[in-house]
Amino acid sequence: MDKNDLVIISVDDHVTEPPDMFDKHLSAADLKTAPKFCVDENGKNYWTYQGMFMPSVGLNAVVGRLPEEYGMEPSSLEEMRDGVYKVDDRVNDMNANGIAASLNFGTCVGFDGGRFHKAEDKSLSLIHLRAYNDWHVDEWCGAHPGRFIPCGILPTWDMKATVEEINRLAKKGCTAISMNEAPTSQGLPSIHNEYWEPMWKALVENDMVTCLHIGAGHPAPHASMDSPIEAWITTMPMSVSTGAADWLNLEALLKYPNMKIALSESGIGWIPYFMERADFSHARHKAWTNSGFGGLKPSDIFKRHFMSCFIDDAFGLKNLDSLNEDMVAYECDYPHSDTLWPEVPEYLWKSIQHLTEAQIEKVTNGNAMRFFNFDLFKHFKREDVTVGALRAKAAADGVDTTPKSYSGDKPLADGEAKRRVVSGDLMKMFAHHAQNGANKAG
Amino acid sequence: MDKNDLVIISVDDHVTEPPDMFDKHLSAADLKTAPKFCVDENGKNYWTYQGMFMPSVGLNAVVGRLPEEYGMEPSSLEEMRDGVYKVDDRVNDMNANGIAASLNFGTCVGFDGGRFHKAEDKSLSLIHLRAYNDWHVDEWCGAHPGRFIPCGILPTWDMKATVEEINRLAKKGCTAISMNEAPTSQGLPSIHNEYWEPMWKALVENDMVTCLHIGAGHPAPHASMDSPIEAWITTMPMSVSTGAADWLNLEALLKYPNMKIALSESGIGWIPYFMERADFSHARHKAWTNSGFGGLKPSDIFKRHFMSCFIDDAFGLKNLDSLNEDMVAYECDYPHSDTLWPEVPEYLWKSIQHLTEAQIEKVTNGNAMRFFNFDLFKHFKREDVTVGALRAKAAADGVDTTPKSYSGDKPLADGEAKRRVVSGDLMKMFAHHAQNGANKAG
Numbered sequence: 001m002d003k004n005d006l007v008i009i010s011v012d013d014h015v016t017e018p019p020d021m022f023d024k025h026l027s028a029a030d031l032k033t034a035p036k037f038c039v040d041e042n043g044k045n046y047w048t049y050q051g052m053f054m055p056s057v058g059l060n061a062v063v064g065r066l067p068e069e070y071g072m073e074p075s076s077l078e079e080m081r082d083g084v085y086k087v088d089d090r091v092n093d094m095n096a097n098g099i100a101a102s103l104n105f106g107t108c109v110g111f112d113g114g115r116f117h118k119a120e121d122k123s124l125s126l127i128h129l130r131a132y133n134d135w136h137v138d139e140w141c142g143a144h145p146g147r148f149i150p151c152g153i154l155p156t157w158d159m160k161a162t163v164e165e166i167n168r169l170a171k172k173g174c175t176a177i178s179m180n181e182a183p184t185s186q187g188l189p190s191i192h193n194e195y196w197e198p199m200w201k202a203l204v205e206n207d208m209v210t211c212l213h214i215g216a217g218h219p220a221p222h223a224s225m226d227s228p229i230e231a232w233i234t235t236m237p238m239s240v241s242t243g244a245a246d247w248l249n250l251e252a253l254l255k256y257p258n259m260k261i262a263l264s265e266s267g268i269g270w271i272p273y274f275m276e277r278a279d280f281s282h283a284r285h286k287a288w289t290n291s292g293f294g295g296l297k298p299s300d301i302f303k304r305h306f307m308s309c310f311i312d313d314a315f316g317l318k319n320l321d322s323l324n325e326d327m328v329a330y331e332c333d334y335p336h337s338d339t340l341w342p343e344v345p346e347y348l349w350k351s352i353q354h355l356t357e358a359q360i361e362k363v364t365n366g367n368a369m370r371f372f373n374f375d376l377f378k379h380f381k382r383e384d385v386t387v388g389a390l391r392a393k394a395a396a397d398g399v400d401t402t403p404k405s406y407s408g409d410k411p412l413a414d415g416e417a418k419r420r421v422v423s424g425d426l427m428k429m430f431a432h433h434a435q436n437g438a439n440k441a442g
Numbered sequence: 443m444d445k446n447d448l449v450i451i452s453v454d455d456h457v458t459e460p461p462d463m464f465d466k467h468l469s470a471a472d473l474k475t476a477p478k479f480c481v482d483e484n485g486k487n488y489w490t491y492q493g494m495f496m497p498s499v500g501l502n503a504v505v506g507r508l509p510e511e512y513g514m515e516p517s518s519l520e521e522m523r524d525g526v527y528k529v530d531d532r533v534n535d536m537n538a539n540g541i542a543a544s545l546n547f548g549t550c551v552g553f554d555g556g557r558f559h560k561a562e563d564k565s566l567s568l569i570h571l572r573a574y575n576d577w578h579v580d581e582w583c584g585a586h587p588g589r590f591i592p593c594g595i596l597p598t599w600d601m602k603a604t605v606e607e608i609n610r611l612a613k614k615g616c617t618a619i620s621m622n623e624a625p626t627s628q629g630l631p632s633i634h635n636e637y638w639e640p641m642w643k644a645l646v647e648n649d650m651v652t653c654l655h656i657g658a659g660h661p662a663p664h665a666s667m668d669s670p671i672e673a674w675i676t677t678m679p680m681s682v683s684t685g686a687a688d689w690l691n692l693e694a695l696l697k698y699p700n701m702k703i704a705l706s707e708s709g710i711g712w713i714p715y716f717m718e719r720a721d722f723s724h725a726r727h728k729a730w731t732n733s734g735f736g737g738l739k740p741s742d743i744f745k746r747h748f749m750s751c752f753i754d755d756a757f758g759l760k761n762l763d764s765l766n767e768d769m770v771a772y773e774c775d776y777p778h779s780d781t782l783w784p785e786v787p788e789y790l791w792k793s794i795q796h797l798t799e800a801q802i803e804k805v806t807n808g809n810a811m812r813f814f815n816f817d818l819f820k821h822f823k824r825e826d827v828t829v830g831a832l833r834a835k836a837a838a839d840g841v842d843t844t845p846k847s848y849s850g851d852k853p854l855a856d857g858e859a860k861r862r863v864v865s866g867d868l869m870k871m872f873a874h875h876a877q878n879g880a881n882k883a884g
Binding site: 069184192193220221223224225226229231232246249268272273274276278281282285291311314422 | 508509510511512513514624626631632633634635660662663665666667668669670671672673674675676677679680683684685687688690691709710711712714715716718719720722723724726727728729730731732733734740753754755756757758760761764779780853860861862863864
């Protein structure tokens with residue numbers, strides 16, 4: 001086996017929604033109140049919805065840029081590769097990178113659909129959230145059957161509508177949903193409240209995965225506004241540990257042994273420590289905490305329910321025997337700055353060579369297929385979706401992966417000394433961008 | 443070699459300050475304004491200082507209790523083992539546990555001396571902070587030469603006084619100081635500000651260690667008030683990663699290659715992942731962040747400057763080759779709820795047996811001695827401070843380690859159903875305790 005024989009499925013990528021996303025999925029009346037894509041006189045893009053202004057059309061979608069420009073946040077579609085928001089170009093970019101299939105989180109709606117939670121008129125939110133799901137499943141994923149794992153979002157502010165939407169998504173063939181790992185940050189009851197019981201039940205009955213993407217409910221904190229930005233970037237994936245520990249203690253996991261949670265963009269190398277620490281904490285404290293894991297250890301529960309994923313994680317893969325090797329998957333994180341596009345196979349091959357072929361198959365595609373009920377090989381012969389085959393197709397199609405220069409908002413002013421970029425610079429850039437847009441929107 | 447041959451030094455334990463701590467270290471006038479230990483009519487203890495009320499005399503000092511009572515916070519000295527606040531009893535407890543030497547953080551003054559930062563009259567704070575250091579170094583540690591690694595606190599609100607105190611502590615033979623890993627949380631400039639330069643210089647010139655204890659500047663967040671408390675306990679040590687990433691990016695580490703940072707109560711198993719992630723983030727982002735590590739990788743800097751420590755961490759010790767084996771030390775965390783007292787040697791032996799004798803010597807005592815400039819064997823022959831020798835002494839001295847029942851504040855009301863204890867219960871218990879005391883103090 002060599003890297004060209006790999007079949008790679010990525011369980012965490014992102015899509016920037018195109019301007020016409022709602023056009024085919026809403027009545028004329030509902031389209032009028034839907035999120036609206038706007039272009040200002042400088043060519044900057046933003047969305048407006050129910051009086052809110054959403055400037056971050058690209059959110060760190062820097063794929064394909066010169067590395068020097070990674071810090072310049074794209075503020076219009078023109079500042080990004082076409083593959084970020086056009087599905088045929090996306091598939092070309094996947095081919096060039098040897099990615100057979102991919103699960104995409106939304107951008108302007110929020111990874112977790114949080115934008116619809118923030119809106120005041122929830123009856124409108126419900127209509128537009130469903131239209132997002134229709135666009136995502138039928139139009140984006142549907143354009144290339146077998147190349148995408150659909151992932152819906154839910155109107156969790158309304159439990160009846162949530163259960164209906166789960167059933168509706170399941171009928172469409174959608175096997176995953178994304179939600180905020182800390183619903184209390186959205187003003188909803190905590191996951192330990194009985195409020196959620198109908199949803200757990202519906203998800204399990206439909207054998208659907210709950211994806212918890214980093215950065216929603218418990219984002220990585222900035223150590224200070226003076227902190228060099230690489231410190232923040234370093235701690236991002238591990239920040240999901242707060243939510244992971246909370247979900248690990250969810251009693252529904254004991255009631256529903258088949259419940260499935262994906263920690264999206266989690267990394268894997270810290271997880272054996274985390275499981276051992278959870279076991280230690282339980283052993284030391286159970287006499288007064290009254291907690292229980294159904295006679296199992298917390299690590300048993302973690303291994304049974306939680307899928308984690310990695311971009312580039314040699315230490316974690318070296319310690320695959322300290323994880324559940326059936327619950328680890330690859331993620332590409334296209335088009336965000338951590339993505340190794342278009343060199344994923346090269347990096348991946350380096351860190352998995354010590355594994356058996358069976359283990360390689362599991363972490364590169366088998367686990368993702370089983371966990372997400374996604375049968376790539378129903379659509380394609382294996383030999384047609386290997387790294388080698390996909391890259392040959394990309395070459396034949398003339399997919400250009402040369403890094404390019406794009407414009408975009410910059411963290412440091414032109415002419416400013418080449419000092420280190422700190423957390424405060426990013427905050428200022430985002431605030432400036434938001435203010436600019438708000439002035440236009442206002 | 444067997445467990446009785448180990449010589450164990452712990453780089454993280456705690457002391458509850460006794461009521462008379464200031465008596466020998468202040469003039470009559472300064473004693474009048476010093477922190478004052480009080481007993482209310484119910485026998486509860488608290489300290490008052492400059493109008494502040496400090497109820498947590500024990501802060502989780504549950505050592506020696508029945509496990510069912512771990513959640514009951516001690517609110518008076520009588521609710522704790524004598525070893526928590528009496529030095530001779532402490533040494534007896536160390537003997538019973540096979541601990542040769544120990545570094546102790548303060549309690550009512552804060553791990554980081556934060557109490558003196560919160561006080562309004564900083565000229566008084568400075569006087570009393572120095573008296574704390576005198577008590578800690580001369581009286582507590584001085585009572586049993588060679589059994590304690592002294593660790594001072596600093597008046598970092600005043601850089602001139604800070605440098606003077608570093609020099610004063612160094613002359614006393616103190617080789618470590620403890621500070622808040624996020625001084626911005628105390629209203630001070632961030633560690634990246636030139637404000638700190640005189641302090642870095644003084645610490646390096648005196649070859650002193652800077653200890654950053656978990657829980658000060660970036661405490662582990664509670665996922666929600668409904669979150670089972672074991673989730674919070676699980677994530678506590680790893681919460682230091684935010685501060686660790688920030689300090690890893692400190693430019694002073696390039697200027698001072700001998701600067702020494704101890705991540706106190708950090709755990710170790712997550713650190714290889716953290717270093718790999720820091721290297722990845724730097725490699726991917728350095729073109730726009732303008733960061734630099736002096737031509738080295740972030741992991742090289744981490745390995746050169748940062749000591750981490752473990753209580754019980756089989757995964758980390760299994761992966762000692764992915765850490766710097768010269769920069770890992772043992773910690774006991776007496777008298778807090780994570781401590782394995784009085785069975786440390788039994789737990790420790792299980793997780794280090796695969797190491798070479800040289801490695802065992804490093805992680806159990808050698809690294810701590812080198813890093814903290816602490817020469818245990820100047821005071822004792824090796825054979826007199828082994829686990830076997832110390833336990834024989836404890837047995838001869840009749841040290842009783844039988845778990846006992848103590849009273850204390852409880853997280854759940856008497857008669858309440860045996861439901862799981864959640865974050866909100868602890869918050870309520872602390873608030874109740876604080877309110878009670880505030881009423882008395884007021």
